[in-house]
Amino acid sequence: MLRLPASRGKARTDWPGIVLMTFALSSVVLAGTWAGNRYAGASWRIGALAVAAALGLAAFVASQRRAAEPVLPLRVFDTRNVRLPSMMIFAVGAAMFGATLDPPL
Incomplete structure (x- = not known):
């Protein structure tokens, strides 16, 4: 824990x-x-x-x-309950950043 x-x-x-x-x-x-x-x-x-x-x-x-x-602290990523949601949040954030940045251009 x-x-x-x-x-x-x-x-x-x-x-x-x-x-x-x-x-x-x-x-x-x-x-x-x-x-x-x-x-x-x-x-x-x-x-x-x-x-x-x-x-x-x-x-x-x-x-x-x-x-x-x-x-x-990098040790927080040792547990799967932190690592997996962090990757999902990163992917959703990147998709949202791209989706909001691209249409105005």
Whole structure:
């Protein structure tokens, strides 16, 4: 069973995790927004944003493994009751993002 840790005094903020998560998510949003609108979908700018998002995500996961108090503890994904709904929420979110972004374009 997954339990939240007891409070151990003043919490430390995981600034590297916050910055890396913001960088990765911003790259994904910019690539999705600019692809086909401002730049061609296969342009080098969109490709660079996709690579930046992948590298940012990899760096975020690596930083969360090392952090004393991570933004997103990766051990929560050890249980199937968290892993499966998380994948479903990601798929539905991606579909909704695409469905709301595409028609206005």
